[in-house]
Amino acid sequence: MYLRFTKRVLFEFDKRLLWKLAWNAGFKGVRSIRKHKKRLKRGEFFPPFLYISVTNSCNLRCQGCWADVTAKQAKIDADAMRRMLNEARAMGNSFFGILGGEPLMHGDLLPVLAEYPDCYFQIFTNGHFITEQMAGEMRRMGNVTPLISVEGNEIVSDDRRGGNQVWDRTIRGLENCLKHKLLTGVCTSLCQTNLDLLSEAWLDRLIQMGVTYAWFHIYRPSGPMPRPDLALTLDQQREARQFVVEMRAKKPIIIVDAYHDGLGGALCPAATGFTHHVSPWGDIEPCPVIQIAKDSIHDERPLRQVLNDSEFLRDFRELAATYTRGCILLERPDLLLELAERHQAHDSTARQTVFGELQSMQAHTSQYNPDVTIPEKSWAYRWAKRLWFNDYGAYSRHFRPENWKDPRK
Numbered sequence: 001m002y003l004r005f006t007k008r009v010l011f012e013f014d015k016r017l018l019w020k021l022a023w024n025a026g027f028k029g030v031r032s033i034r035k036h037k038k039r040l041k042r043g044e045f046f047p048p049f050l051y052i053s054v055t056n057s058c059n060l061r062c063q064g065c066w067a068d069v070t071a072k073q074a075k076i077d078a079d080a081m082r083r084m085l086n087e088a089r090a091m092g093n094s095f096f097g098i099l100g101g102e103p104l105m106h107g108d109l110l111p112v113l114a115e116y117p118d119c120y121f122q123i124f125t126n127g128h129f130i131t132e133q134m135a136g137e138m139r140r141m142g143n144v145t146p147l148i149s150v151e152g153n154e155i156v157s158d159d160r161r162g163g164n165q166v167w168d169r170t171i172r173g174l175e176n177c178l179k180h181k182l183l184t185g186v187c188t189s190l191c192q193t194n195l196d197l198l199s200e201a202w203l204d205r206l207i208q209m210g211v212t213y214a215w216f217h218i219y220r221p222s223g224p225m226p227r228p229d230l231a232l233t234l235d236q237q238r239e240a241r242q243f244v245v246e247m248r249a250k251k252p253i254i255i256v257d258a259y260h261d262g263l264g265g266a267l268c269p270a271a272t273g274f275t276h277h278v279s280p281w282g283d284i285e286p287c288p289v290i291q292i293a294k295d296s297i298h299d300e301r302p303l304r305q306v307l308n309d310s311e312f313l314r315d316f317r318e319l320a321a322t323y324t325r326g327c328i329l330l331e332r333p334d335l336l337l338e339l340a341e342r343h344q345a346h347d348s349t350a351r352q353t354v355f356g357e358l359q360s361m362q363a364h365t366s367q368y369n370p371d372v373t374i375p376e377k378s379w380a381y382r383w384a385k386r387l388w389f390n391d392y393g394a395y396s397r398h399f400r401p402e403n404w405k406d407p408r409k
Helices: 002-011 015-041 078-090 109-114 132-141 154-161 166-179 200-209 234-248 303-309 311-323 333-343 354-360 379-388 394-398
Strands: 049-053 095-099 120-125 144-149 185-190 213-218 254-256 275-278 283-285
Touching: 015 095, 015 120, 015 379, 049 078, 078 109, 078 303, 109 132, 132 144, 132 166, 144 166, 154 166, 166 200, 213 234, 234 254, 311 333, 311 394, 333 354
Parallel strands: 049 095, 049 275, 095 120, 120 144, 144 185, 185 213, 213 254
Antiparallel strands: 275 283
């Protein structure tokens, strides 16, 4: 596998773009983690990685979407975006996740990102707006990787995403990226209708097309129409984790996993302090699907002070790490309601129905399964996770197994 991936690197990928990825996301990313660890030792906090939803607008209506895509358009304007990026960069951050809605519907997005050649941006997109011209501009910039969402075959995609010819338009955007040799990812939110994409045949097709990396999310029922019937069972989540571990040691393609450390221990990136999320209205939320907030990027104080002094976010991290190593939204929505009430946090959506949604949510299983631990088989992934992606001691400080409640009971 390592030899085949090295061959792909040498003969398929644009070397300038690889250097940008290795330097801005790799070397600087590790450096931002080191700074994060040093801050934690001093009792300070600033997440080394930020998710930023730049707009709520989207051309699709996906099942179970939590974003307010039908509401009046909101977006983080260019000046606010620059201020946020400048302040995060000053803290050592260099790698940012750009979300929506559909982020490419933000007209100022690429011009602003182009102003930060020393940073790297992963854009979560449905691919429909990636024309050849836009793909060419992304290649010229060199600091962007499009992560294109594929939610099933032609029939499933239309149903899952609430549109017509969704698959065709997504694949057209993907092909435009690959034609211009962009380092491109494909992600899938695994649910009951698209588990067929969890296959060697699908990975082989992506490799043949020239895709750099794949990312299999686990669908999390949340938002105004959560669709719990689409959620995976605990056994299916275990099978997905096993598949990822096996394929990482077998296929010449990077496979991303955001919910386990190298030893197979489950974790939540927001609970560990690895990341928090900024909404289109500028609210700072624990993560994209937990839409309650107390703090904002529009605060007159510096962003480093807002994040460091936030008692709400600090209490969230401790609460989440105390009661589960999985997703507290899915397993214990009641605790989030108590947290919001204790801090008088507000509903950070346009629809203003989040508290009712949390009250009506039934407990679901998440990535934490105390009966099954599946460690990485690949030494490269074990090493990378030890260096870059782990719990930073959050669970050793807070987790109490006796507090965990099995969502199945």
